[in-house]
Amino acid sequence: MLTAAFNSFAGADHLIISIALIALIMFITKKISIMLGEERIASALAIITGLVLAFIGGKVTGGSSGLADISIFSGAGIGLLGGSMLRDYTIISTAYGVKLKNLKKAGPVGVISLLVGVIFSFIVGSAVAMALGYTDPAEVTTIGAGAVTFIVGPVTGTALGVSSEIIAISVAAGLVKSIMTMVITPFIADLVGLDNPTSAMVYGGLIGTTSGVAGGLAATAPELVPYGAMTATFYTGLGTLIVPSVGFIIIRSILL
Amino acid sequence: MxxxxxxxxxxxxxxxxxxxxxxxxxxxxxxxxxxxxxxxxxxxxxxxxxxxxxxxxxxxxxxxxxxxxxxxxPIIVAMAARLNVVGAINGGLVAILAGGIATIGAMFLVPLLSKLKK
Known part of the structure; x- marks a missing residue:
């Protein structure tokens, strides 16, 4: 009777189980950070815990959605709670505290940082691909596109008709970027002066992965999240626009 | 309300x-x-x-x-929990270097561009 009750309970896609799990993670990481005397690392610890659970989920199920592939968290569980819909909804709500004068001040440099960010990441990614022995222009461009974001990679790869293995590498490069951004940002923030709205907008424009920027800033200085997110949201669009076109032409002229 | x-x-x-x-x-x-x-x-x-x-x-x-x-x-934590972390690690050296260097390099460009603000 008890097992039957438990099975039918665990078989449902419970958003509530996932909310309870996330609340538990937040609670425990908060306690740990207070014990360590570093309360501001609580969010970073919580995000790292999430990544570790995603790793475990991926290992256990062999799927590509981390913990969301485990049945009690799938569908309307972690899949919904951590999906792009609620992420975007809550990010947009943070714009409520934004001051117009800060935006005006950082607007032009934000646009410049977007262009520099996409071009820089593409050059680095392509250079790494070439250094490690890739010579086909379409493949090099796709891996370079992956270093822009994990969306620009597959979009470029599909447009240029490369193999799915190269597309998988480009997605992985983008994921490495997103995860590293979340983990490293809190530790590097002081060093790069990430403490005001202008530098947050520049940071969002340079790094560009919305999840990475959002997670990194949330763990560093939550009041800067809206500024970073606002520029980052244009990054992938700009990347999908210039990388498969101008980027490919440049790489092809270098390699041929 | x-x-x-x-x-x-x-x-x-x-x-x-x-x-x-x-x-x-x-x-x-x-x-x-x-x-x-x-x-x-x-x-x-x-x-x-x-x-x-x-x-x-x-x-x-x-x-x-x-x-x-x-x-x-909390939603960012949930988002982190559904990323393909295994895939990122399995992408191999080229993925880790391409993504990693692009990230760290871009972070060090932040102070340079922040100074441009005028």
Whole structure:
């Protein structure tokens, strides 16, 4: 009777189980950070815990959605709670505290940082691909596109008709970027002066992965999240626009 | 009422998403280009406009918006928990170097560009 009750309970896609799990993670990481005397690392610890659970989920199920592939968290569980819909909804709500004068001040440099960010990441990614022995222009461009974001990679790869293995590498490069951004940002923030709205907008424009920027800033200085997110949201669009076109032409002229 | 605050944010999200999709079609990339940024921009403009005219939100309406902002970090934690971390590690050296160097390099460009602000 008890097992039957438990099975039918665990078989449902419970958003509530996932909310309870996330609340538990937040609670425990908060306690740990207070014990360590570093309360501001609580969010970073919580995000790292999430990544570790995603790793475990991926290992256990062999799927590509981390913990969301485990049945009690799938569908309307972690899949919904951590999906792009609620992420975007809550990010947009943070714009409520934004001051117009800060935006005006950082607007032009934000646009410049977007262009520099996409071009820089593409050059680095392509250079790494070439250094490690890739010579086909379409493949090099796709891996370079992956270093822009994990969306620009597959979009470029599909447009240029490369193999799915190269597309998988480009997605992985983008994921490495997103995860590293979340983990490293809190530790590097002081060093790069990430403490005001202008530098947050520049940071969002340079790094560009919305999840990475959002997670990194949330763990560093939550009041800067809206500024970073606002520029980052244009990054992938700009990347999908210039990388498969101008980027490919440049790489092809270098390699041929 | 709190739901009015939540609806206020929802309205701007839908507006931004729609404009982002128009932009995506216009640029030929498809999808939603910058919808979140556009939504935030219009929301900032609207809130600042209303406040300049002395029209503040009622505290309960404001609570609805603040509730969403407060959920932001837990949602990022949930998002982290559904990333393909195994895939990123399995991507091999080229993926780790391409993604890693691009990230660290871009971070050190932050102070350089921040100085440009004038």
């Amino acid at each position: 709190e739901i009015i605050g939540m609806g206020f944010v929802a309205f701007f999200m839908l507006l931004g998403s729609f404009l982002g999709r128009i932009l995506g079609q216009f640029l030929g990339t498809g999808g939603d280009v910058g919808g979140v940024g556009l939504a935030m921009l219009f929301m900032v403009l609207t809130v600042n406009y209303l406040e300049n005219r002395g029209r503040m939100f009622k505290p309960r309406t404001e609570n609805g918006i603040k509730f969403l902002s407060a959920l932001y970090i």
